[in-house]
Amino acid sequence: MATVNPPIYRASTVVFECAEDMLDANRGNYKGAVYGTDRLPGQRALEEAICELENGALCRLFQSGISAISHTLMAFLESGDHILVCDNVYGPTARFCHRILPRYNIDVDFVLPTVGSDIERYIKPNTRLIFLESPGSNTFEIQDIPAITGIAKSKDIVTVLDDTWATPLFLKPLDLGVDLSIQSVTKYIAGHSDLLMGAVTVNQARAEEFERYYQWMEIYANADDCYTALRGIKTLLVRLNQHQASGLKVAHWLESQREVERVIYPALSSHPQHHLWKRDFKGASGLFAFLFKPEYAEQEIIHFVNRLKLFDIGYSWGGYKSLITVGQFSRSHSSDYAGKTILRLNIGLEDAEDLIVDLARAMGQMQA
Numbered sequence: 001m002a003t004v005n006p007p008i009y010r011a012s013t014v015v016f017e018c019a020e021d022m023l024d025a026n027r028g029n030y031k032g033a034v035y036g037t038d039r040l041p042g043q044r045a046l047e048e049a050i051c052e053l054e055n056g057a058l059c060r061l062f063q064s065g066i067s068a069i070s071h072t073l074m075a076f077l078e079s080g081d082h083i084l085v086c087d088n089v090y091g092p093t094a095r096f097c098h099r100i101l102p103r104y105n106i107d108v109d110f111v112l113p114t115v116g117s118d119i120e121r122y123i124k125p126n127t128r129l130i131f132l133e134s135p136g137s138n139t140f141e142i143q144d145i146p147a148i149t150g151i152a153k154s155k156d157i158v159t160v161l162d163d164t165w166a167t168p169l170f171l172k173p174l175d176l177g178v179d180l181s182i183q184s185v186t187k188y189i190a191g192h193s194d195l196l197m198g199a200v201t202v203n204q205a206r207a208e209e210f211e212r213y214y215q216w217m218e219i220y221a222n223a224d225d226c227y228t229a230l231r232g233i234k235t236l237l238v239r240l241n242q243h244q245a246s247g248l249k250v251a252h253w254l255e256s257q258r259e260v261e262r263v264i265y266p267a268l269s270s271h272p273q274h275h276l277w278k279r280d281f282k283g284a285s286g287l288f289a290f291l292f293k294p295e296y297a298e299q300e301i302i303h304f305v306n307r308l309k310l311f312d313i314g315y316s317w318g319g320y321k322s323l324i325t326v327g328q329f330s331r332s333h334s335s336d337y338a339g340k341t342i343l344r345l346n347i348g349l350e351d352a353e354d355l356i357v358d359l360a361r362a363m364g365q366m367q368a
């Protein structure tokens with residue numbers, strides 16, 4: 001029997017046809033899966049799909065985006081190494097670098113979120129890896145990726161980019177010289193806020209080292225989640241185009257409101273690195289941020305958020321449901337936003353006009 005979609009295998013034990021096959025497996029010479037941790041067919045199908053979109057040599061899946069990130073760092077680093085991390089990375093990524101890596105004698109320096117060829121100034125003789133996220137979480141600065149990878153290549157430094165915002169449909173980091181591209185599959189690829197998963201796609205140069213680490217650590221992804229994410233990937237382009245169209249509509253509307261100080265969205269010409277976005281990206285997804293003018297007190301902003309009906313208050317993004325987060329996110333270098341409350345919108349698949357009506361109603365009751 002054949003079906004359009006692949007079957008789901010739930011398994012610890014994989015059975016061999018004969019004893020000779022098991023003996024081959026014992027010696028590491030067996031081609032197929034040998035155990036439940038050995039990447040069952042659904043996982044392999046999803047890895048292949050993501051690998052193709054990323055133009056990579058190898059893709060491996062993890063239990064979450066942050067697990068993909070921490071394991072990628074562990075795969076390439078050892079005691080005595082130094083790494084550079086752009087300062088606008090996802091919070092838990094920064095926390096892992098800050099709290100866990102120093103325990104293993106790995107030295108971490110954070111660099112400006114808008115870093116480009118000036119990264120050269122921070123490179124030390126023991127710099128082993130550069131970690132980028134473009135645009136960055138919450139503040140959406142964009143790095144000059146080719147300028148950085150050009151320098152990194154000349155010094156044999158591994159480059160990693162968290163590509164969750166753009167997905168491989170709107171940015172292909174490996175084509176710009178990055179060694180490893182990371183997706184939080186949780187977000188747009190899965191697309192329905194119902195699972196957690198991460199993916200790392202690697203170029204030829206770094207594939208073997210990464211593949212070995214993954215196998216030795218016996219990491220794997222859950223079969224049901226692989227099936228669901230594979231379903232998500234089939235509608236990714238359709239959804240992204242809609243997120244982009246609605247995102248632009250809402251962002252333009254916000255930019256024209258007198259209460260709003262600033263909208264931070266790479267697709268707007270007002271974004272400081274709009275030129276880099278235009279040069280390197282094929283599109284913008286539906287996640288961006290805005291700030292109210294300073295005359296609006298924190299309490300007014302909190303009331304605004306609570307009045308919204310179509311935007312649920314919650315972390316994560318990339319799903320069909322519109323969401324909002326509120327908070328102060330500036331770290332040491334991101335002084336542009338120090339002490340300021342940033343509102344981040346995940347523009348979902350609802351009608352953009354309805355979303356604008358909801359925002360307008362909640363904003364109309366604000367007092368300066």
Ligand SMILES: *Cc1c(COP(=O)(O)O)cnc(C)c1O
Nearest residue numbers: 064065066090164184186196197
């Ligand atoms: C959410 C997110 C992650 C982590 O993904 P999880 O699957 O939630 O662990 C990593 N990077 C970015 C940019 C994210 O937004």
